[in-house]
Amino acid sequence: MATVLLLGGTGEARRLASVLLPANRVISSLAGRVADPALPAGEVRVGGFGGAEGLAGYLRAERVDAVVDATHPFAARMSDNAARACAAAGVPLVVLRRPGFEARPGDDWRRVPSLEAAADLLPALAERVFLTTGRQGLSHFAHLESLWFLVRCVDPPVPPVPPRLEVVLDRGPFTVEGEIGLMRRHGIGVLVTKDSGGAMTAAKLEAARALEIPVVVVDRPPVTPGVPVLPSVEEVAARLPGLLTAPR
Numbered sequence: 183m184a185t186v187l188l189l190g191g192t193g194e195a196r197r198l199a200s201v202l203l204p205a206n207r208v209i210s211s212l213a214g215r216v217a218d219p220a221l222p223a224g225e226v227r228v229g230g231f232g233g234a235e236g237l238a239g240y241l242r243a244e245r246v247d248a249v250v251d252a253t254h255p256f257a258a259r260m261s262d263n264a265a266r267a268c269a270a271a272g273v274p275l276v277v278l279r280r281p282g283f284e285a286r287p288g289d290d291w292r293r294v295p296s297l298e299a300a301a302d303l304l305p306a307l308a309e310r311v312f313l314t315t316g317r318q319g320l321s322h323f324a325h326l327e328s329l330w331f332l333v334r335c336v337d338p339p340v341p342p343v344p345p346r347l348e349v350v351l352d353r354g355p356f357t358v359e360g361e362i363g364l365m366r367r368h369g370i371g372v373l374v375t376k377d378s379g380g381a382m383t384a385a386k387l388e389a390a391r392a393l394e395i396p397v398v399v400v401d402r403p404p405v406t407p408g409v410p411v412l413p414s415v416e417e418v419a420a421r422l423p424g425l426l427t428a429p430r
């Protein structure tokens with residue numbers, strides 16, 4: 183039985199854990215950011231490893247045969263650590279990365295490379311902002327005193343945050359009708375999102391299209407070169423046996 187370390191924190195990671203069980207020993211790893219996380223089947227460990235070196239040590243100690251990086255597309259530090267640790271420990275690695283969002287006719291999207299760039303753009307677009315980029319990056323918007331923010335995140339944000347804001351604690355999946363209602367009720371003039379991709383949170387984009395609201399889309403950080411990237415749970419599950427038997 184092979185031991186697979188699944189770097190998680192996403193719906194895909196939870197699905198993959200169920201698919202890989204019971205044929206493999208699956209250890210799912212969560213960062214511990216969310217107070218009440220949705221838990222995958224199988225073993226779960228919580229908390230950082232202590233950088234790439236800490237992770238390499240963990241891989242050796244637990245005799246991990248393969249790592250699947252199924253973290254969120256914006257968890258760039260963890261992904262980089264995984265690539266370095268797997269190279270150091272000689273453990274095969276595959277990245278599960280869902281496809282990004284794609285603009286459709288009628289969309290008014292402005293793609294930006296970072297949260298800072300999103301913040302720079304906002305004052306020219308609208309005064310009332312629906313910010314769905316997560317609680318961790320709120321400090322980048324904290325100086326925008328003339329704007330009003332509706333912030334949606336899973337756990338309460340911590341300062342620094344924008345001075346004029348209302349927080350909605352919620353996690354997907356969301357419906358288009360629900361998103362249209364929320365944006366209408368709050369008089370939203372612009373939506374900000376990461377290019378996370380996935381069906382769980384895509385309804386806000388349809389809602390923005392229906393309401394003819396511009397969307398600021400923060401581009402994904404790049405994936406580490408040389409690491410295989412697959413777009414779906416099924417493709418990772420199909421590739422895994424080959425990874426486990428490949429000569430190292």
Ligand code: NAP
Nearest residue numbers: 190191211212213230231232233253254256257258259260
């Ligand atoms: P990050 O900035 O890439 O990682 C920062 C540090 O957190 C890492 O160096 C690592 O600490 C620890 N860490 C991150 N993911 C981990 C995991 N799955 N297991 C164990 N340690 C982990 O990560 P992040 O953006 O804060 O994301 C944290 C978690 O939330 C990830 O599991 C991710 O899938 C999930 N998530 C992130 C977002 C997002 O927008 N960034 C959205 C939804 C879910 P050490 O260096 O000590 O090992």
